[in-house]
Amino acid sequence: xxxxxxxxxxxxxxxxxxxxxxxxxKAIISKFQxxxxxxxxxxxxxxxxxxxxxxxxxxxxxxxxxxxxxxGKRYVLQGSEWSHTDLTWNVKIYSxxxxxxxxxxxxxxxxxxxxxxxxxxxxxxxxxxxxxxDVDISIKFITGDHGDRRPFDGPGNTLAHAFYxxxxxxxxxxxxxxxxxxSDEEGSDLLSVAVHEFGHSLGLRxxxxxxxxxxxxxxxxxxxxxxxxxxxxxLYPPKPGKNEEDIQKNKNRLLTTDLENNEEDEIDxxxxxxxxxxxxxxxxxxxxxxxxxxxxxxxxxxPIPISTAFPRLTGSVDAAVTDMNGRxxxxxxxxxxxxxxxxxxxIAENQPISSxxxxxxxxxxxxxxxxxxxxxxYFFKDDKYWRxxxxxxxxxxxxxxxxxxxxxxxxxxxxxxxxxxxxxNRKSYFFKDDVYWRFNDNITAVEHNIKAPFPRxxxxxxxxxxxxxxxxxxxxxxxxxxxxYPRYYSKVQ
Numbered sequence: 001x002x003x004x005x006x007x008x009x010x011x012x013x014x015x016x017x018x019x020x021x022x023x024x025x026k027a028i029i030s031k032f033q034x035x036x037x038x039x040x041x042x043x044x045x046x047x048x049x050x051x052x053x054x055x056x057x058x059x060x061x062x063x064x065x066x067x068x069x070x071x072g073k074r075y076v077l078q079g080s081e082w083s084h085t086d087l088t089w090n091v092k093i094y095s096x097x098x099x100x101x102x103x104x105x106x107x108x109x110x111x112x113x114x115x116x117x118x119x120x121x122x123x124x125x126x127x128x129x130x131x132x133x134d135v136d137i138s139i140k141f142i143t144g145d146h147g148d149r150r151p152f153d154g155p156g157n158t159l160a161h162a163f164y165x166x167x168x169x170x171x172x173x174x175x176x177x178x179x180x181x182x183s184d185e186e187g188s189d190l191l192s193v194a195v196h197e198f199g200h201s202l203g204l205r206x207x208x209x210x211x212x213x214x215x216x217x218x219x220x221x222x223x224x225x226x227x228x229x230x231x232x233x234x235l236y237p238p239k240p241g242k243n244e245e246d247i248q249k250n251k252n253r254l255l256t257t258d259l260e261n262n263e264e265d266e267i268d269x270x271x272x273x274x275x276x277x278x279x280x281x282x283x284x285x286x287x288x289x290x291x292x293x294x295x296x297x298x299x300x301x302x303p304i305p306i307s308t309a310f311p312r313l314t315g316s317v318d319a320a321v322t323d324m325n326g327r328x329x330x331x332x333x334x335x336x337x338x339x340x341x342x343x344x345x346x347i348a349e350n351q352p353i354s355s356x357x358x359x360x361x362x363x364x365x366x367x368x369x370x371x372x373x374x375x376x377x378y379f380f381k382d383d384k385y386w387r388x389x390x391x392x393x394x395x396x397x398x399x400x401x402x403x404x405x406x407x408x409x410x411x412x413x414x415x416x417x418x419x420x421x422x423x424x425n426r427k428s429y430f431f432k433d434d435v436y437w438r439f440n441d442n443i444t445a446v447e448h449n450i451k452a453p454f455p456r457x458x459x460x461x462x463x464x465x466x467x468x469x470x471x472x473x474x475x476x477x478x479x480x481x482x483x484x485y486p487r488y489y490s491k492v493q
Contacts, residue, residue: 002049006216007059008032032174035208052188054196054219055150055161058206080166081203081235084148087169088127088135089115099187100179107190110141110181116196117222118202121229122236137201138168141175153470159218160193162200169201183220192220204231213339217392230342243425243438244461245452311345313337319418321368321377322392324398334363357388359396367419373441380404382415408448411437412455434458 009028009411012022033040035058065290071450079346091111094104108128115126127133145151150161152174171194173179174178178187199214207214218284224232228336306314313330320329327347330337335350354361360379367380384401385408404411411430418431426445435455437446446454 002465003032004027005055005057006032009059009204013068028129032058035206037208037210048217050157052156052159052202053216054193054206054218055152055158056200056216058216060205076214080164082165085123085236086125086127087137088129088132089137089139090128090130090135091139091141093140093142095173095175095179097141097175097177097179100181100190104183106181110191111194114191117195117224118198121224121238121382122232123238124202124236131140136169137198138170140170141173144177146172148172159188160197162197164200165203171197171201188218189220189222192222193218195222195224199228199232202232203235204228207231237426243427266472269273273284309342310337310339312344312349313346319365319368319379321370323370323377331365331368331370355394359394359400360386360388362386367416367430369421371421371428371441378419380416381417408437408439409444410448412453419456431458438462 001014003009006012007030029045029166030040033045038044038048057174087109091107094107095101100107111129118124119126137203138144143152144154150172152158152172154174154176155178156173159177160171160173163169173190173193179190180187181190182193183189194333195213204214206216207227209215209225211219211221212225212227213223214228214231215220236386313332315332318331318333320328320330326343328339330339331353332350334353336348336353337346337350338348338356339346348356353363353365357379359375362379362381365381368378370377379386379388380403383404385404386396386400386402388395389399404414408430411432413432413435416430416432419428421428426441428441430437430439432455434457436458437454437456439445440447448454
């Protein structure tokens with residue numbers, strides 16, 4: 001019955017359990033063990049089944065999962081989301097549990113903190129409306145069978161459950177539990193459980209990442225991991241920031257480098273445009289990298305060897321991109337180097353591109369990006385592009401490659417030199433020679449009806465390089481331990 005409750009088998013299979021093929025039962029149990037990340041032993045499995053946990057299923061019908069955003073590993077989107085970002089909430093029924101009975105202000109404060117944790121990386125605002133009869137997320141402390149076909153089972157085991165946005169977003173907490181306001185106390189920490197349940201209220205399913213807030217079993221954790229943040233920001237991106245011209249009004253260039261204005265010099269660089277995170281600039285002729293540490297000023301002068309920042313990588317590169325798992329792929333010729341962090345050895349080097357990205361039978365890639373509109377990877381070569389989705393079989397649909405002009409409207413000069421997605425304004429940028437285009441992902445076209453039309457000069461809008469000509473080769477770069485932020489590459493010559 002446990003396996004049926006949490007989506008690993010169907011209810012009718014429970015009733016026929018004695019007639020089911022033993023190998024099928026074993027496969028079902030193995031599926032649970034793999035999801036929970038536990039050894040395939042009887043004692044460990046029973047211990048996990050008896051551990052306090054969320055009442056939402058781990059495995060849900062495919063029809064409920066948002067098309068194109070389902071993942072075999074890490075966070076998974078359920079398929080629905082709120083259409084507005086100002087969400088109201090209140091507690092309809094307060095706890096009568098002896099541990100927190102009568103502590104309404106403290107309970108409200110716990111839930112306020114739980115919502116705040118989800119609001120920080122997103123555009124969401126949560127508004128406490130204690131007297132309203134009509135709120136987005138209603139919270140109740142209830143017991144046993146309470147009319148939603150998800151009865152609570154008493155102390156232990158199921159602690160709480162919540163409904164996805166399309167089903168109202170409400171959250172229910174089992175009032176027979178020993179709730180506490182402190183994770184150090186014996187019992188179940190209300191804040192930890194609330195953060196998890198409100199993830200469901202926002203549209204996230206369970207994750208198989210052990211330290212994720214959305215892991216099904218109770219952990220007592222309260223801080224979002226990169227996995228949680230990647231999921232919730234896919235549904236509710238941070239509010240777009242300023243465009244490059246808005247930053248220029250303050251007379252602050254995005255990047256200032258101490259480069260010689262010598263027409264004979266050719267400098268390949270890889271640049272992260274966000275000033276508070278590490279920046280890497282590839283210098284091909286000197287086989288060096290200009291590196292800007294976290295929180296350092298943007299001006300950079302002294303290079304370090306490329307092989308120091310990216311061990312076993314030398315010379316110029318074609319493109320780079322970081323996927324949602326935090327792996328950064330650097331492309332060079334027909335090979336790809338894979339890094340988890342800068343300054344550490346690659347986990348793979350000079351692997352054939354087609355062996356890492358099945359179906360991508362191309363070398364000397366012009367540009368690559370991960371598009372925030374759907375979370376998929378895109379590769380560009382000459383006048384064609386490929387869409388790659390690891391969880392699909394095949395990862396690249398048979399109809400690819402397609403013409404770049406078919407969807408990336410307004411890119412008037414091909415082949416591209418570079419592409420990246422900037423979290424400053426959540427827009428895509430495409431570069432060719434000394435000019436670039438800003439792409440509005442919402443309308444899938446280059447932005448127009450603006451004072452300074454595209455294409456624009458890279459040197460004027462991105463760099464302070466005097467009379468130097470600036471061209472670009474961009475992808476996504478490295479931010480150690482923070483894999484969910486975009487990082488970008490560029491070429492200056």
